[in-house]
Amino acid sequence: MQNPAKVAVITGAAGGIGRALCQGFIEDGYRIAALDVDAPALSELLAQLGEGHQGFTCDLASETQIVATVAQVAARFGRIDVLVNNAALGPSMAATCDTTLEGFALALAVNTLGPTLMAREAARHMGRGAAVVNVASLAGLLANPKRNAYASSKAALISMTRSLACEWAERGIRVTAVAPGYVLTPMVAGLEQAAKVDLQQVRRRIPMGRLARPDEIAAAVRFLASAEARQVTGSVLPVDGGWACFNQPGDAHPPVASVPDAERHRPQASAAARVVVVSGGGGAASEVIAARFRAQGDTVIVLEPQAEAAVRQAFAVIQRQYGRVDVLINAALLEAPRADHPESLMSTLNRTLTAAFLSIREALNCMPVSGGVVLNIGSLPAGGTVAARQAQAAAWQGSEMLGRCQAAELAAAGVRVVNLAGAAPYPGDIAAAALFLASASASYITGATLYVDGGRSAFANAAQAAIFDDTEVA
Numbered sequence: 415m416q417n418p419a420k421v422a423v424i425t426g427a428a429g430g431i432g433r434a435l436c437q438g439f440i441e442d443g444y445r446i447a448a449l450d451v452d453a454p455a456l457s458e459l460l461a462q463l464g465e466g467h468q469g470f471t472c473d474l475a476s477e478t479q480i481v482a483t484v485a486q487v488a489a490r491f492g493r494i495d496v497l498v499n500n501a502a503l504g505p506s507m508a509a510t511c512d513t514t515l516e517g518f519a520l521a522l523a524v525n526t527l528g529p530t531l532m533a534r535e536a537a538r539h540m541g542r543g544a545a546v547v548n549v550a551s552l553a554g555l556l557a558n559p560k561r562n563a564y565a566s567s568k569a570a571l572i573s574m575t576r577s578l579a580c581e582w583a584e585r586g587i588r589v590t591a592v593a594p595g596y597v598l599t600p601m602v603a604g605l606e607q608a609a610k611v612d613l614q615q616v617r618r619r620i621p622m623g624r625l626a627r628p629d630e631i632a633a634a635v636r637f638l639a640s641a642e643a644r645q646v647t648g649s650v651l652p653v654d655g656g657w658a659c660f661n662q663p664g665d666a667h668p669p670v671a672s673v674p675d676a677e678r679h680r681p682q683a684s685a686a687a688r689v690v691v692v693s694g695g696g697g698a699a700s701e702v703i704a705a706r707f708r709a710q711g712d713t714v715i716v717l718e719p720q721a722e723a724a725v726r727q728a729f730a731v732i733q734r735q736y737g738r739v740d741v742l743i744n745a746a747l748l749e750a751p752r753a754d755h756p757e758s759l760m761s762t763l764n765r766t767l768t769a770a771f772l773s774i775r776e777a778l779n780c781m782p783v784s785g786g787v788v789l790n791i792g793s794l795p796a797g798g799t800v801a802a803r804q805a806q807a808a809a810w811q812g813s814e815m816l817g818r819c820q821a822a823e824l825a826a827a828g829v830r831v832v833n834l835a836g837a838a839p840y841p842g843d844i845a846a847a848a849l850f851l852a853s854a855s856a857s858y859i860t861g862a863t864l865y866v867d868g869g870r871s872a873f874a875n876a877a878q879a880a881i882f883d884d885t886e887v888a
């Protein structure tokens with residue numbers, strides 16, 4: 415990942431997530447153009463970043479300032495490879511009748527128009543392989559009372575993400591977003607101090623039982639910005655500890671007595687090789703995935719589709735031989751035949767969805783007390799749910815929901831379940847995404863779906879889509 419010439423522009427750099435982004439992109443070898451409206455905080459940040467980086471004071475509510483600042487960045491660095499639109503005004507938590515028009519419009523100006531103008535200006539200096547990552551919010555996907563302006567601004571930003579991804583696909587510029595749940599930053603600390611949020615109550619509502627650390631949001635952004643995600647565009651990745659996949663009254667996680675350690679500090683990464691089972695595989699695409707995990711030192715076992723007794727037996731043997739399963743990859747959906755007759759619906763569902771359920775049930779007996787990962791990888795029918803691919807589409811929808819249900823059930827036990835929707839032509843890119851999702855860098859991602867489809871799912875009309883062209887992308 416090291417490329418000292420690359421430049422990342424990070425807005426809201428002096429905030430909680432902004433600092434983690436600066437640190438992370440420096441680790442990836444980038445020079446940083448750090449933007450923030452808070453000049454003293456920016457100077458203090460720059461002093462910590464070291465040589466080769468520069469700060470720019472800029473108010474994202476001002477188009478004039480954005481145009482001038484991006485021109486200064488380009489003059490100073492000569493290129494822009496990544497733009498992370500991270501700055502935002504937080505939620506006011508005001509009721510509708512207490513919200514002024516100025517306050518509402520300002521949130522839209524800073525949180526939606528500002529990032530769009532930043533992208534417009536930055537794209538003038540971007541080449542093929544460049545990426546824009548927008549830091550949206552779960553509040554832009556799920557409704558909440560008293561978040562009117564903030565939530566609307568983030569939903570609009572998500573829409574802009576998809577629009578720009580479509581528009582710039584032919585230029586080889588990718589546009590994606592992350593949608594964080596609650597993150598322990600000054601923004602949230604401010605809400606807690608003002609008694610506008612009760613964090614103990616929030617932790618009980620999160621299946622993982624804790625808030626995210628800023629570095630966990632930064633890790634997702636770094637992946638989306640990297641060449642490993644070169645077929646990911648128009649995608650919005652929730653990084654929310656499972657919040658969005660829990661739909662029950664009451665607590666998603668038992669109450670915790672104090673602030674969990676994993677919320678304050680990144681746990682020590684284990685260097686041990688993992689035991690990875692690729693279930694329902696055996697085809698070319700799952701072989702590519704297996705090879706990628708093997709290449710990084712994991713022990714990989716590929717199980718071909720089998721009946722219940724044989725699957726049970728296979729996991730019993732794995733448990734005896736290796737002592738555990740760290741990662742289960744359900745690849746049956748990836749290898750599913752392209753059935754196109756209503757009569758084939760049940761057999762396709764059995765070969766894919768039921769097979770995935772069976773593997774997860776048996777693998778759970780072998781997973782460690784905490785830290786297990788399940789990935790459901792499906793191959794999306796081109797153009798979405800189309801009549802000619804009804805069985806495949808139904809299997810994918812069912813499998814995605816299965817993953818979400820299991821994420822909600824298993825988060826408290828420390829097992830993450832993530833769905834990966836790939837497009838058939840990109841097995842290497844699906845493998846790269848699987849590697850990230852199964853890694854400690856994705857530690858707050860559960861119940862989410864990542865689309866690795868060259869932007870197909872972002873296009874409203876697939877027939878008119880300008881398919882993302884990755885020629886010459888590094």
Ligand SMILES: NC(=O)c1ccc[n+]([C@@H]2O[C@H](COP(=O)([O-])OP(=O)(O)OC[C@H]3O[C@@H](n4cnc5c(N)ncnc54)[C@H](O)[C@@H]3O)[C@@H](O)[C@H]2O)c1
Pocket residue numbers: 425426427428429430431432449450451452455472473474475499500501502503504524549550551552593594595596597598599600601602
């Ligand atoms: N913290 C959370 O729980 C959470 C949850 C979901 C999404 N997010 C999003 O993550 C991003 C970062 O949030 P954070 O928690 O690090 O917040 P933060 O308040 O710690 O940082 C925000 C930064 O943006 C800067 N900023 C604010 N208005 C600006 C403007 N007009 N022009 C330029 N810079 C401006 C601030 O000075 C600050 O440094 C935001 O987009 C936020 O909406 C945060």
